[in-house]
Amino acid sequence: MDTSSSSLSQSQLSQPLPSDQTAALHGQPQPALIRLLQGSRLIKDKLAAASMLFLTIGSSLMIFLIALQLYQRSRPILAMKGLAELLFSTSWRPLRGEFGFFPFIMGTLWVTAVAVIIAVPLCLLTAIYLSEYAPRMVREWARPLVDLLAGIPSVVYGLWGILVIVPLIKNYIAPAFGTFSTGYSVLAAGMVLAIMIFPVIIHVSVEVFGSIPYEMREAALSLGATGWQTVKYVVLRKAMPGIIAAVVLGLSRAFGETMAVLMVAGNVARVPSSLLGPAYPLPALIANSYGEMLSVPLYDSALLLASLILLAIVLLFNILSRLILIRVERNIQ
Amino acid sequence: MELRPHVSIRNLNVFYGNEHALKNITVDIPQKKITAIIGPSGCGKTTLLRSLNRLVDSVDGVKVFGQILVHGQDILDPKIEVTEVRKKMGLLSQKPYPLPMSIYDNIAFGPRLHGLRDKKRLDEIVERYLREVSLWDEVKDRLQAPASKLSLGQQQRLCLARGLAVEPEIILGDEPTSALDPKSSQHIEARFLELKEKYTIVIVTHILRQARRLADYVLFLYFGELIEHGEASEVFENPKEAMTREYIKGTIS
Numbered sequence: 001m002d003t004s005s006s007s008l009s010q011s012q013l014s015q016p017l018p019s020d021q022t023a024a025l026h027g028q029p030q031p032a033l034i035r036l037l038q039g040s041r042l043i044k045d046k047l048a049a050a051s052m053l054f055l056t057i058g059s060s061l062m063i064f065l066i067a068l069q070l071y072q073r074s075r076p077i078l079a080m081k082g083l084a085e086l087l088f089s090t091s092w093r094p095l096r097g098e099f100g101f102f103p104f105i106m107g108t109l110w111v112t113a114v115a116v117i118i119a120v121p122l123c124l125l126t127a128i129y130l131s132e133y134a135p136r137m138v139r140e141w142a143r144p145l146v147d148l149l150a151g152i153p154s155v156v157y158g159l160w161g162i163l164v165i166v167p168l169i170k171n172y173i174a175p176a177f178g179t180f181s182t183g184y185s186v187l188a189a190g191m192v193l194a195i196m197i198f199p200v201i202i203h204v205s206v207e208v209f210g211s212i213p214y215e216m217r218e219a220a221l222s223l224g225a226t227g228w229q230t231v232k233y234v235v236l237r238k239a240m241p242g243i244i245a246a247v248v249l250g251l252s253r254a255f256g257e258t259m260a261v262l263m264v265a266g267n268v269a270r271v272p273s274s275l276l277g278p279a280y281p282l283p284a285l286i287a288n289s290y291g292e293m294l295s296v297p298l299y300d301s302a303l304l305l306a307s308l309i310l311l312a313i314v315l316l317f318n319i320l321s322r323l324i325l326i327r328v329e330r331n332i333q
Numbered sequence: 334m335e336l337r338p339h340v341s342i343r344n345l346n347v348f349y350g351n352e353h354a355l356k357n358i359t360v361d362i363p364q365k366k367i368t369a370i371i372g373p374s375g376c377g378k379t380t381l382l383r384s385l386n387r388l389v390d391s392v393d394g395v396k397v398f399g400q401i402l403v404h405g406q407d408i409l410d411p412k413i414e415v416t417e418v419r420k421k422m423g424l425l426s427q428k429p430y431p432l433p434m435s436i437y438d439n440i441a442f443g444p445r446l447h448g449l450r451d452k453k454r455l456d457e458i459v460e461r462y463l464r465e466v467s468l469w470d471e472v473k474d475r476l477q478a479p480a481s482k483l484s485l486g487q488q489q490r491l492c493l494a495r496g497l498a499v500e501p502e503i504i505l506g507d508e509p510t511s512a513l514d515p516k517s518s519q520h521i522e523a524r525f526l527e528l529k530e531k532y533t534i535v536i537v538t539h540i541l542r543q544a545r546r547l548a549d550y551v552l553f554l555y556f557g558e559l560i561e562h563g564e565a566s567e568v569f570e571n572p573k574e575a576m577t578r579e580y581i582k583g584t585i586s
Contacts, residue, residue, distance in 0.1 A: 216432065219424070222386055233432075234432055
């Protein structure tokens with residue numbers, strides 16, 4: 001390393017300096033000073049590279065460190081019970097030492113699935129309109145407003161859910177299906193979550209559409225395609241990998257969202273049986289219970305296991321989507 | 334040379350916002366000939382070409398006045414079905430943009446849009462037009478491969494075949510060889526000379542020598558104005574306008 005860098009500075013010295021520097025040094029060449037200056041520049045460069053490398057390694061290791069810590073702390077419960085029992089038992093009675101996470105896992109999956117099913121079509125249509133159809137004025141106003149949704153604190157979404165979505169479900173949607181619901185339900189949590197992930201999916205999708213060369217659309221248009229045919233057969237096809245990435249970003253946010261969901265999901269530790277019934281997703285369980293019932297034996301360990309399971313679910317979906325992405329990219333070129 | 338007009342442009346004015354991009358263009362484009370639109374960059378050549386298939390429509394804040402008559406029908410008439418207009422004009426852009434699908438599907442795209450579903454007919458069309466641009470032998474064994482795997486020159490011929498497959502009357506080329514290597518450019522030029530037997534061809538080019546090689550008829554545009562038009566030999570050998578003379582000599586560009 002050292003030898004190569006000194007030879008580099010030597011060779012740089014042998015090259016003519018830019019004219020202003022030559023003028024400044026005219027008459028009294030000071031190779032030592034120049035070497036020092038050159039040297040300190042190179043040292044700075046190395047320092048910068050090294051510290052950035054360190055930070056990169058640090059942040060990419062963080063996930064392992066967190067997972068390791070969670071695993072360490074959940075070992076007591078893993079030592080007492082089988083993993084299968086913990087994952088698939090539906091009985092959650094911490095006072096009796098029964099810790100079945102199945103209701104919470106299902107709660108998380110249900111709520112997230114509902115959110116994504118609601119959000120994806122709406123977001124795609126919005127993004128398509130903004131990128132393909134909207135006049136510039138509309139686009140310039142609508143995009144920042146949509147982005148603003150991302151800045152609303154989670155607890156505000158939760159309150160809004162309680163004030164608007166919960167009564168809506170209780171008074172209108174449930175009666176329309178001839179059933180009763182308190183309103184605190186999978187559907188309520190899914191709807192609130194859907195709105196929370198709107199900005200992510202819309203923003204990324206619009207960016208992805210924007211990255212497709214306009215000439216590709218013109219190619220389709222010039223063959224006599226309508227605007228919609230162009231979107232359907234060319235733009236969406238070309239954008240598919242990006243759209244998948246957008247949905248996964250939304251999905252990851254939805255899995256982990258805690259506060260708003262906790263406020264409207266009902267939080268009953270049972271496997272959800274209907275959209276209008278309550279759910280108790282993992283993040284809500286952790287946030288509700290951690291620090292409160294830690295006198296119960298193994299409770300602390302159980303909650304850390306819940307965190308680990310949540311992390312595993314998110315990672316699993318990320319890996320899966322990565323695999324899908326690779327396949328899709330191979331098919332569409 | 335006998336010239337029958339295929340497209341008649343009458344008092345065409347195009348504005349981009351306040352910018353007057355085309356100023357009162359009136360000209361006839363002859364049938365089954367190659368017409369070259371020449372002129373310095375940014376003088377409205379591409380705008381004129383894009384007016385012919387109404388791709389200018391998609392520019393924000395564009396206003397188009399005047400008439401473009403094809404078989405006596407004004408294609409700028411807002412009542413007219415724009416997809417029908419475009420179907421009559423195959424477009425070849427500066428860089429090839431194959432659609433994100435296989436070679437086969439690229440050619441079949443147009444016919445499918447217009448309702449053709451019969452697999453055998455599609456197979457025939459794909460083969461016929463790939464042959465017409467002399468690409469068939471190079472790709473017949475990998476029709477299902479993504480079109481983006483082809484070389485640039487092959488992609489441009491594919492795009493030409495894709496345009497021909499909707500059976501246009503007119504081929505529009507927007508500097509169609511500018512992204513290609515000399516060999517591929519030659520290939521495209523040779524195709525154009527064959528295709529003018531059946532199609533009316535309009536190309537925008539900033540390469541004067543290309544215009545000399547290909548064109549039967551020339552339009553010289555300068556800052557949105559049609560300075561001179563006429564048979565290629567006439568315009569190149571004996572330009573009437575001083576501006577044209579200078580452009581051809583290379584003193585203005």
